[in-house]
Each structure stands twice: as C-alpha cells, then as structure tokens.
Amino acid sequence: MASKGKGDAAQHCEAPAAEQSISAKVRQALASIDRQAPGLTYMGIGCWNAWNTIAFSGAFWLHETDNSSVTATLMMTHLLACIATLLVCALASRRAPLVFAKNRTTFAGALVASVGTLVICCARQEILPFDDLSTVFRLGCVLSGVGTTLVFFRGAALFGTLPPHRALYRLAEAVMFSAMIFLMLSACPNELATACFVLLPIAGACLFAVRSRSVGGERQVLTQTTPVSGKFATLLVSIALCSMALELIRAYILVTMPPTYSVGSITTAQLIIAPLMVVILAAILLARSQRDNFARIYSTATGVLVLLLVAIAMFSWHSTIVASIASVTCTCFNLIVWAMLFYLVFQAKANAILVVGLGNAALSAGTVVANLLTLGYLNAGIDADTMRVILAVLGIAVLFDALFVFSEKQIDAMLLPVDETAGEDVALPQKQPGKWKLACERLAAEGGLSERETEVFMQLARGRTAQEIADREVLSIYTVRAHTRSIYAKLDVHSKKELGDRIAELAK
Numbered sequence: 329m330a331s332k333g334k335g336d337a338a339q340h341c342e343a344p345a346a347e348q349s350i351s352a353k354v355r356q357a358l359a360s361i362d363r364q365a366p367g368l369t370y371m372g373i374g375c376w377n378a379w380n381t382i383a384f385s386g387a388f389w390l391h392e393t394d395n396s397s398v399t400a401t402l403m404m405t406h407l408l409a410c411i412a413t414l415l416v417c418a419l420a421s422r423r424a425p426l427v428f429a430k431n432r433t434t435f436a437g438a439l440v441a442s443v444g445t446l447v448i449c450c451a452r453q454e455i456l457p458f459d460d461l462s463t464v465f466r467l468g469c470v471l472s473g474v475g476t477t478l479v480f481f482r483g484a485a486l487f488g489t490l491p492p493h494r495a496l497y498r499l500a501e502a503v504m505f506s507a508m509i510f511l512m513l514s515a516c517p518n519e520l521a522t523a524c525f526v527l528l529p530i531a532g533a534c535l536f537a538v539r540s541r542s543v544g545g546e547r548q549v550l551t552q553t554t555p556v557s558g559k560f561a562t563l564l565v566s567i568a569l570c571s572m573a574l575e576l577i578r579a580y581i582l583v584t585m586p587p588t589y590s591v592g593s594i595t596t597a598q599l600i601i602a603p604l605m606v607v608i609l610a611a612i613l614l615a616r617s618q619r620d621n622f623a624r625i626y627s628t629a630t631g632v633l634v635l636l637l638v639a640i641a642m643f644s645w646h647s648t649i650v651a652s653i654a655s656v657t658c659t660c661f662n663l664i665v666w667a668m669l670f671y672l673v674f675q676a677k678a679n680a681i682l683v684v685g686l687g688n689a690a691l692s693a694g695t696v697v698a699n700l701l702t703l704g705y706l707n708a709g710i711d712a713d714t715m716r717v718i719l720a721v722l723g724i725a726v727l728f729d730a731l732f733v734f735s736e737k738q739i740d741a742m743l744l745p746v747d748e749t750a751g752e753d754v755a756l757p758q759k760q761p762g763k764w765k766l767a768c769e770r771l772a773a774e775g776g777l778s779e780r781e782t783e784v785f786m787q788l789a790r791g792r793t794a795q796e797i798a799d800r801e802v803l804s805i806y807t808v809r810a811h812t813r814s815i816y817a818k819l820d821v822h823s824k825k826e827l828g829d830r831i832a833e834l835a836k
Contacts, residue, residue, distance in 0.1 A: 362538050369539035370498040373483040374505030375532030376476060379441070379525070381510055383472070385594035388513065388521040389449045397703070400579070402448065404699050405466050407692045409473025414692070417481060418685035422553065428481045428681055429546045434533045437478025441529035444471025449522055472529075479529055480688070481681060482536045487666075488549040488673035488680035495670040497612045499663055504605035507598040514595055549673055549680040559734075559742045560672070560683075564690040566734040567665055571694025573633055573722045574661055578654040579702040580715060593648045597655035604656070623739035626668065629661050630730040634723050665691060671743055767834035775818040784811040788824065789831055 362369060382388060383406065386399040417428070427433050447468030451461050487495050509528075513521040581593075639650075669687040673680045705715055730736075768789050772782045787797040794812065798805040821827045 358538050367498065367501060369535055369537075370483075370486065370502055371505045372479070372502075372532040372535035373487070373499070374502035374509065375528050375535060376480055376483065377503060377506040378509040379445075379476060379528040379532075381506060381594065381598070382513070382525050382528075383445075383448075385591055387510070387591045387594060388518055388525055390591070400699055400703060401465070402469050404696060404703075405469035406473040407696050407699075409470040410477050411689050411692050411696070413474050413477040414685045414689040417477070418682045418689070421550070421679050421681035421685070426547060426550055428478075429485045429550055431533075431537045434479055434482040434536050435530075437475045437481075438529040438533035439475070441472050441475025441479060442526050444468045444473075444475055445526045445529070448472065449526065476529055479532050479536070481685070482533075484670075484680045484684035485546045485550055486536065486539065487670045488684065489546055490670065491674060492667070492671040493612060495674070496663075496667040497609060499667055499670075500605045500608045500612065503659060503663055504602055504609075507602040507605070510598045511595070511602070549677075552677050552679050559738060560686075562734050562738070563668075563742070564686060566729050567687060567690040568694040568697075569729055570630060570633060570661060570726060571665075571691045572698045573694075573726050574654065574658045575695040575698035576701055576719065576722065578651065578658055579698055580705065580719070581651040581654060593651035594655060596648060596652040597659070600652065600656050601659055604660075623736045623743065625664055626739055627730060627736040629657070629664055630726060632657055633661070634727050634730070638720070638723050662691065668739075668743065675743065763835040764831065767831050770834055771819065771830060775815070777815060777818060781811050781815050781818075784808060785815050788812065788815065788827060791824065791828075 384399060384403050390398060421428070445468065447464060451465035451468060487498065490498060513524055516524070665687060666684075669684045670680075672678060673683050676683075701718065768786055772785055777785055783801060784797055784803075787800065792800070794805055794808045797803070798808045801808070803811075816822060816827075819827065819830065821830060
C-alpha cells in the first residue's frame with residue numbers, strides 16, 4: 329500500500345513537471361519568433377484596425393439587400409460600447425493596471441469580439457429564428473465593442489514602450505498590414521472572407537502574445553502615475569472636433585451611395601493607403617536622427633481637413649473618389665493621433681491605459697456625433713443645403729481650433745523633445761579612462777567638430793540624455809538636438825550605440 333501511495337505521488341509530481349515543460353517550450357518558441365521577427369507582434373494592431381475597416385464599411389458581411397443605415401447602426405452601437413469600455417478601463421487603470429497586459433485578458437477580449445462578430449454576421453432572418461433580430465444585432469455590436477477594446481489596450485501598452493519615431497514606424501507598418509489584409513480578403517470568396525473577419529480579433533491576440541508582457545517595459549507604462557500636461561484636455565477636445573468633421577464628410581458621402589459603391593470606395597482607399605504607408609516608412613527612416621515634428625504633421629492634417637470640408641460644402645461632391653480620399657484622410661488622422669498619444673506616454677512617463685484610453689474615446693466620440701448628424705440627415709429630413717451649412721460651420725470651427733485653440737505652437741510646447749536613444753548600450757568611460765578620453769578627442773578631431781559640438785559630443789559619449797546635456801551645458805534642448813544631428817552627420821553615425829562602438833574601437 330505504501331509503495332502504491334508513493335507511486336501515485338510520483339505520478340502527480342510528474343504531471344505538473346511535464347505541463348511546465350510544455351509551457352516553457354511554448355515560451356521559448358515565442359521568444360525565438362520574437363527575436364527573428366521583432367515587428368510581428370505589433371501587427372496585432374493591424375488586425376484590430378482591419379476589423380474596424382471591414383465592420384464599418386460593410387465589406388463581406390453586408391448583403392446587397394441591406395442599406396447604409398445598417399453599417400451606421402453597427403458603428404453607433406459598437407462605438408458607444410467602445411467609449412464606455414475605454415472610460416471604465418481608463419478610470420480603473422490605477423486599481424488593476426497589469427490586468428491589461430495579461431494574455432488571458434487579451435484572449436478573453438478577442439473571444440468576446442469574435443462571438444459578437446459572428447452574431448453580427450448571422451443576424452438575418454434566414455439564419456437565426458428570432459422575431460426581433462435588431463436586438464440580436466445590437467447585442468453583437470456591443471460584444472464586439474467591448475472585446476475589441478480589450479484587445480486594443482494590449483496594443484496601447486505595447487506601443488507605449490516605444491520611442492516616438494519607432495512607435496510611428498510600427499504604427500505605419502500596422503496600418504499597411506491592415507490594408508493588405510482587407511485587399512487579400514477582397515480577393516477571397518465571400519464565405520471565407522467573412523470567416524476571417526470573425527477570427528481577426530483572435531488573430532490579433534495571437535500576434536500580441538508573441539511578445540512577453542515583461543519585455544520592453546509594458547509593466548512600467550501600465551503602472552506609471554505621472555500626471556499628463558494640463559493641455560491634454562485641450563488635445564482631447566481638438567481630437568474629438570477633427571474626428572467629427574472627418575467622419576461627417578465620409579458618412580455624408582457614403583450614405584448617398586448603394587452599399588456596393590460604399591465598399592468600393594473603401595477598397596480604393598486601401599489601395600491608396602498601402603503605398604502611402606510605404607512612403608511614410610521611408611520618410612521616417614530618412615529622418616531617423618531628427619525629432620518627429622508632430623505639431624507640423626497635425627497642422628497639415630487639419631489643413632487638409634478644412635479643404636475637404638470647404639470642397640464638400642461648396643461643390644456637393646459625392647463621388648467614390650472623394651469618399652476614398654475622405655477615408656484615407658481619416659486613417660492618416662487616426663495614425664497621427666495614436667502616434668501623439670504614444671509620444672505623450674513615452675515623454676511624460678504617464679499611464680498608457682489612461683492616456684490612450686481617453687484619446688481613443690475622444691476619437692470615437694467625434695465619430696458618434698458625426699453619425700448622429702448623418703442619421704438626422706437620413707431620418708429627420710435635413711435637406712442638402714442645411715448639411716452644407718453644417719459642414720461649413722464645422723470647417724470654421726476646425727480652422728479656429730487649428731489657429732487659436734490648439735495651434736502648432738501649443739502642440740510643440742506639449743510634445744517636448746525626448747531622447748529616443750535612451751536605453752541603448754553606450755561605451756562608457758569606466759574602463760581605461762585615459763584611452764577613452766584620447767579616443768573621444770581623436771574622433772572629434774577627425775570629424776571636424778566645433779568647440780561646442782565637442783562639448784556636447786563628450787556628454788553624448790557618456791550616455792547622457794538630451795535633457796541632461798541641456799541642463800549641464802546651460803543650453804536649450806532644441807540647441808542640443810541640433811548639435812546632436814550635426815555630430816551624427818559629421819561622424820557618420822546614426823545612434824548612441826554606433827557612436828559608442830566607434831569610440832570603443834579607437835580606444836583598443
């Protein structure tokens with residue numbers, strides 16, 4: 329009996345060990361994938377964005393017998409659920425912040441979103457035997473809204489760890505990936521494309537799971553309690569206003585078209601977005617050593633928005649091309665807003681869930697108001713002349729916002745320069761200080777650095793950040809950044825790591 333008991337105990341001990349071994353192997357496999365393709369996990373946001381594009385356009389799941397009000401209903405109900413989830417999670421982010429970075433939370437959200445998507449696709453009389461299918465449809469919209477928001481939060485934690493230029497680069501990659509998903513599914517049979525649409529949230533969760541949540545400081549950006557700038561509230565109002573204007577243009581054009589034309593305009597937009605993101609990626613790589621001027625980018629986007637509003641109000645353009653341009657502008661504006669939010673998280677060491685949650689809630693709120701106006705146009709008998717007046721008033725409001733409320737200068741003051749190479753390995757002078765100093769002096773002389781550039785160069789070589797150098801040398805941070813660009817150009821290096829490697833090589 330005793331030996332039997334020991335045998336049973338041994339078997340019980342071996343089972344957890346085997347389980348742990350399988351789990352360790354899975355973690356090792358994921359770590360290997362992440363090392364080989366470090367950008368893969370960021371494509372989870374691409375799946376999330378592709379889901380939104382398909383859902384709001386009606387592609388694959390919307391039948392020809394439906395009308396544009398079906399997608400408007402989905403968008404309204406889904407976004408209201410998103411806003412509620414975003415606000416609740418943002419307010420609760422200090423109580424249980426780490427729950428948003430857990431794979432189980434991401435997969436739970438993805439499963440809820442996929443179930444909601446399946447309900448949306450099946451909410452038809454010939455499939456579900458319910459009398460009130462509108463209630464079933466709205467339930468699917470709510471489930472998808474809550475689920476996709478939980479998936480999005482994992483992306484917020486992940487992107488919040490990245491320096492600004494790298495975050496913008498990864499976002500552009502994700503948007504390009506999203507456009508490619510849409511275009512590939514457009515070439516598939518409708519049944520297969522719909523099935524992929526249902527599974528997109530789970531695919532996004534799987535991509536996020538490639539990166540361990542302890543890597544890259546996700547824990548830090550979730551637990552940080554540093555308050556953001558007081559201008560953040562103004563930014564949220566500006567985001568909501570511009571989002572409302574853009575979505576009103578897009579929705580106003582699309583509701584006047586048959587569903588097939590609406591989907592066609594979205595397809596055209598994706599054909600424009602894919603190469604456009606390639607251009608943006610190339611521009612980021614070429615300007616790698618420079619600060620990303622989000623103030624100028626945001627102001628340019630606002631200018632394009634005002635031009636669109638004026639053009640629609642004056643000429644009543646309702647073509648597929650105009651609808652496609654409006655969709656592309658919406659995508660680019662969202663890209664800029666997300667990049668600015670991640671910039672704030674990185675710069676202010678603020679809570680990613682709070683900052684990104686409130687920012688995305690502002691984007692969604694603007695879209696909801698725009699859709700209410702569009703539904704009013706359809707159902708309340710608002711005539712075309714009245715809509716043109718509304719668009720013109722919106723254009724004036726956006727212009728006033730861009731010039732006085734949230735101008736380029738104010739954005740520049742809020743998005744302070746940050747040291748994007750912080751954390752890179754630098755050859756510090758702890759070992760053989762004499763050789764290290766001689767190597768620095770020799771490299772500075774070979775590069776033809778000026779006296780002031782040499783002073784900044786010595787501080788950079790010690791691994792100090794731009795702000796630390798500005799404080800020590802009594803310079804503005806903009807001057808330090810300008811000297812840094814000049815130093816990198818003269819020495820033909822692109823990062824602190826390359827600079828450190830050059831110094832270490834000369835010090836041998």
